[in-house]
Amino acid sequence: MEEKIRITIDGREVTANPEQTILEAARENGIFIPTLCQYADTTNVGACRVCVVEVEKARTLVASCCMPVSAGMVVRTDTKAVRDAQRMIVELLWASGDHNCLVCEKNGNCELQDLVYWLGIEKPRFPIESPGYEIEKTNSMIVRDLNKCVLCGRCVRACNEIQVNEVLDFSLRGSRAKVGPAFDSDYIASECYFCGECVDACPVGAITFAQARFGGRPWELEKVRTTCTYCGVGCQLDLNINKGKIVKVTGNRDYGPPNQGSLCIKGRFAMDFVQHPDRLQRPLIRKNGELTEATWEEAYDLIARNLSAIKEEHGPDSIAGFASARCTNEENYLFQKFMRAVIGTNNVDHCARL
Amino acid sequence: MEEPMIGSIPTMQEIPFFAHQKLRVLRNRGIIDPGKIEEYIARDGYLGLAKALTEMTPAEIIKEVTASGLRGRGGAGFPTGLKWQFCSQSKGDVKYVLCNADEGDPGAFMDRSVLEADPHAVLEGMVIAARAIGAHYGYIYCRAEYPLAIHQLNIAIAQARECGLLGKDILGTGFDFDLEIYQGAGAFVCGEETALMTSIEGKRGMPRPRPPFPAVAGLWGKPSVLNNVETFASVAQIVLKGAAWYASVGTEKSKGTKVFALTGDVNNVGLVEVPMGTTLRTIVYEIGGGIPGGKKFKAAQLGGPSGGCIPAEHLDASVDYEKVAELGAIMGSGGLIVMNEDKCIVDIARFFIDFCQDESCGKCTPCREGTKRMLQILTGITEGKGREGDIELLQEMAVIIKNSSLCGLGQTAPNPILSTIRYFRDEYEAHIREGRCPAGVCTALKRYTVDAEKCTGCGVCAKVCPTKAAKGEKKQPHEIDQATCIKCGVCMEKCKFEAIFVN
Amino acid sequence: MAKLTKEDLKKIKDKVLAKSALKEEGPRARVTVHMGTCGIASGAKEVMSALMAEIADAGIRDVAVTTSGCMGMCSREPLVTVECLGREPIKYERMDAAKMKRVFQEHVLKGEIQTPFALARGEESSE
């Protein structure tokens, strides 16, 4: 382990690792520096400049997200020059698009909104000019409203550096710059895999969940952490619940392994089945060749009667059970216990091989 | 034998344009055929390299260059020797020498001229730099708009390779270095060093934050030295003739000579090389031969879109890094545009900020959005829509954009605005408060009026006016209705009595 | 050209200087057309073509023609330098095909300097 170095932030002497950035050192010591484009586990690009701080002897303000600490560095995060710059930058971003919180899905969970509030900006000094892009609603999973895009590039980095799907990139340049798939096509016409990493990464309302629209405000949603039901990776995810329904699925990067917050299209967008009307709601019993609804008691009775009879007549090994790779450990345990201890056979298997 | 008429022809030294110049970087201009390496060699070419490779250690080369006081001629003026030293200290077996020939400043063509006329001088400087830092490969990043320069470079590189001055075992010393030309694809921001490297890597030429500095992690993450054409073209002579020779001209902190592209409202448009510290007046009036048509000098723009204007009151200022910066401009790569009294300073500021916002890569907020808004405000002012407070807002924005942008483009983009406000605030105020463009440039603010004393009432203006704004009784002085006038200027053009004027 | 060593550089220098020096047995004269971008843009190529045509027509073999880069004086382009044995070089300014023809016929062939187009005589000084 490398030796710690000492630096001063806002008059406080703190220690830091030499490979840390000013931002990391500040955060570790509970000193708040606002950020927008910074996104953990991706390159620090220093694009938004919201995180600027004053460093003694530096020619200009420096972006704390990509400036490494050095011994004896003296940093101020709260000077007038810093605040003026942050205010100007946020005003410029605000005025550059259609940041209308009334109809924005991100209201209450928007990093730009938080910045405006934190800086106490009443209104921008520049006329508000939305670029006027058409809102992309051509698929049922992700809505893109580039009029709300602040060009922080988090979606691009999420796509290229976290999921490495390499579908998103910047195009054009200067104030015409845009993010999106090649040829400025919409997601559905592109090679997008709909992992939804960009939705989780977007700090504003530019990329949002289509099916969650009007499904609940951020403060109404309850997040329940669970394990994905699809493949064997076992991704940790948050089911976002409102009024007993799953509204959307979000990743959570605090959960760590195995997926560090990343999901795929199935974990993210294929949970509709839970609330599907075709779900079985009551036991069914075959009567006169037709499956008809029954009570649990009737179903249990029928099963116990029939299986007991078969066991009686043909022995326990004439009964077989399929456990399930879809069910929990506890359920599989009970199932094999049931087959072995109750029925008395080792004829228990599941689709591990299929 | 004395030529009968030759006396009437001045010698080169008698012509002020040439007399005040001191040729070092341009010493071979007009003399050698750039396509013939032997002509370069005949002018002591590659002797500096030979000396560097056979008589000097890398540390000695760096020491010599440092002692010469040579500073980067690309704009910022960072000491070249120091840059090389940082890179030489970086660990790594792969390092790069990069030549910035992406001369993007509008109104600058120093590098093009050097590459076209004396490409070997650049190659020689690069090999010396490579030896100093321990690099074995290099790139010349040249803008595609310079086909002739690229052509000459290609010839020069091929010849140098053939002669063993590039490639393996240069001059039989065992040192290897080769390079290739990388053609820029049209993005001004690629003149910024990290953007240039990103571009060579085949990506969008967007600048990266520093640190890490290129000397530590540059092209493909390897230690790299980037200098511009003029800097490299100075190196061989420093090595050959020594630091003291180089430092013998110039000012205390700005040594040697500087090449300027002298353009605009000046009689002798061209490429000039003068000792650091020459006054602006000498450059404009002696070398440049003054302003055509007896017009007044208004300002000189130094340093292109990153630079600033220097007004007439500072004509006697010494042109060196420190003084120029003090006056609110930058030395830049050497574009020097002279403007006469007919130029509107707000329009010029608008031109430069338009350039910067058009060339902004779009990565960082202050540059992307800030330059756009500054352009919007300036355009408003030139269109008569300026408001009280605009100047102050521009100044505040300028300071913040300079202070908080990611790269040199954004950090200098507001310079023209700051310097023009500094020297010509009254002209801004005239636009905003009086709706008047003192130079008569801003179309929307033009007022065509009839001088009743000169007007004979011939009626030509009324006849040619496309909107019937010019009208009047026959034989009576005419008038121009400002509400319907579209400021096309036809009336003034056609008036035989010069009775219509514009303010 | 073979790979050079340091010693070769000096030899080349001497050789080139010897070869390019004007002398009785030829070349007696050298005409340099300055062909930077600005020169070409102002018509240096036409000047060069005119010169080559003149030389061909005249059947002259002892006049060297060469090109060089920009002289720095863009506003006077195209520029042409004429050097004749034993005389100071003359720079001609704002050349075109007709002027080139005249300069060739009168100056190069007959030694009569065409003062109306002449910009300067001699060489620039450099260190």
Add this chain to the structure above:
Amino acid sequence: MKADNAEILKEFTPEAIEILDKVIDKFKGKPGGLIPALEEVQVALGCLPVSVQKRIAAGLHIPVSRVYGVVTFYSFFTMMPRGKHTVRACMGTACYVKGGKAVVEAIEKEFHVKEGQTTADRLFTFETVRCIGACGLAPAVIVNEDVHGGVKPSEVKGILSKYN
């Protein structure tokens, strides 16, 4: 393979595709090869439409989004077919102060094009450039390789009429 070429064959001849593939082969695996490859392809084919970009991306193993990002970043690249002649008006500072704007306006008016557009008859593609380094000739207009210096707005028509 026919099936793989279906898209690009709509726009280009097999000969053009062969040139394209040669360029791709040349830069395959070369670090930083994308931009020079695009430059060469554009010179050969005139423009870089979607089908060409896709093929370059596949050939160089570069995400097509990155290729598109690069194509749209650099002003040299164009996705649209160009006119027979390229007319570039210099808008460098020297040309600007010497009246370049009026020249641009004259071209736009005379040929009914805006900057970056191609005339209806596909004869001219009109662009403005930021300094070609021929400031001594300001204002300059470049048609293909020919530089025209000291251009007055009234001369525009005459200069361009020589190209057809």
Add this chain to the structure above:
Amino acid sequence: MTNSIEEIEHTDLILAIGTNTTENHPVIGAKVKKAVRSHGAKLIVIDPRDIALTGYADIWLRQRPGTDVAVLNGLMQIIISEDLYDRDYVAARTEGFAELKKTVARYTPEYVEKISGVKAEDLGRAARMYATAGKAAILYCMGMTQHVSGTDNVKSIANLAMLCGKVGIEGGGVNPLRGQNNVQGACDMGALPDVFTAYQKVAVAEQREKFSRAWGVPLPAKPGLTVVEMMHGATEGTIRGMYIMGENPMLSDPDLSHVESALRKLDFLVVQDIFLTETAKLAHVVLPSACFAEKEGTFTNTERRVQRVRKAVSAPGEARADWEIITGLANRFGYPMQYAGPAQIMEEINSLTPSYGGITCSRIEKEGIQWPCPSPDHPGTKFLHGDKFTRGLGLFHAIDYREPAELPDDEYPLLLTTGRVLYHYHTGTMTRLAKGTSERCPESLVEINPQDADRIGIESGKMVVVSSRRGRVTAKAAVTSRSPEGVVFMNFHFREAAVNLLTNPALDPIAKIPEYKVCAVRVEAA
């Protein structure tokens, strides 16, 4: 997996064989790609299809389906003959090397090229790259196991990894990627015919008695039947009753016509599921169960990590969690099962299962634990076989290449291989009800090489009939060079084009896995 998912990102080389990782395990696929793009890892892909990973690969070996043993033996032959193997490791930690060496010696690059179509030169490059890499992880999946030679394939992979000393180290290992969310857990929990939890054998008296004591009843000693054998039993009449919990053999098993007739022959069939699946439709009793979001419990992922499942919403109607249904049923049979909830069931598992001994519900509240974790203070195990193998020394298996059970011939000239696509999951019961995934991938596609397509006269978007000796399906053609010449690929998510009507039920003799990855078919325009 012997190793952990996070190690993949930071290893030096990844060898992916028989795994279309980005589509089947997208998040692991992302780690592979990240390792390559961000951390400079090398990637070798061995796959007949041009899967997405080939675009990131340094070397791609495109073998003919079913020739994996030959390719792997070829790699080992080169590594041994060029003396690139880990001598110390082989000497200290393995046995059977001499046999292996003798067997693989026949697999010269030229011979392997003849069998597999992999160029000798590429094979050599791959062998050297793998052997000389510092840390190297092998990833594999059903592309290895779903063959009659599945067990041979897996053993060959293990041979290769041991030969180069790449098992038992961080960032190395032999890593099967498990396809289903809790297939690892189901196996760990003893949902297999021959073992109790944690692979304690039913045939071993001592182990059987332990369970017998805990459960309070005598237990059968004879190992039971596997899934495919159960189906055969049903056909033959030896199996009369069947209880299926959360599986859909009517779409997932090979040779579906056979499955259907088997299930129809049963005297009594109970199916417990969340939907009325193809299988449930044949049942006598259907029990509605809660899905993962409606219950508590744990899943064990492919890297042996036991993680919590939490209830987020209520189950519809009267549907119950599967554990509740089983306890209810057991009680009805007169066998008392009383648990307050899954946590209590886990306590019982902890007590009977050494490798799960320390994995209690409370410990995995925040982060899952990887077994083995024998005690409450054990941190869990990131990678296996660090000091020694389960059996002590690692055993090399000398294995020869065998042909797949069914190969193309004049009548059925193409080779069909099957798999998943990113957008759907298994039999599609869930993903096909989701708007997003159905929108992205609405129908089954038959991927066929352009050359084959030209020959047969079909084009993309046109319907084709694919038939084998066992059945026929109709689906849309997608002409693409993703498929090598002579090979067609279909997914098994769509009941409308149930690919398992075509597949061959031939089994791997040991693992009893059907050969889903190779069968002979004919493709014609519909």
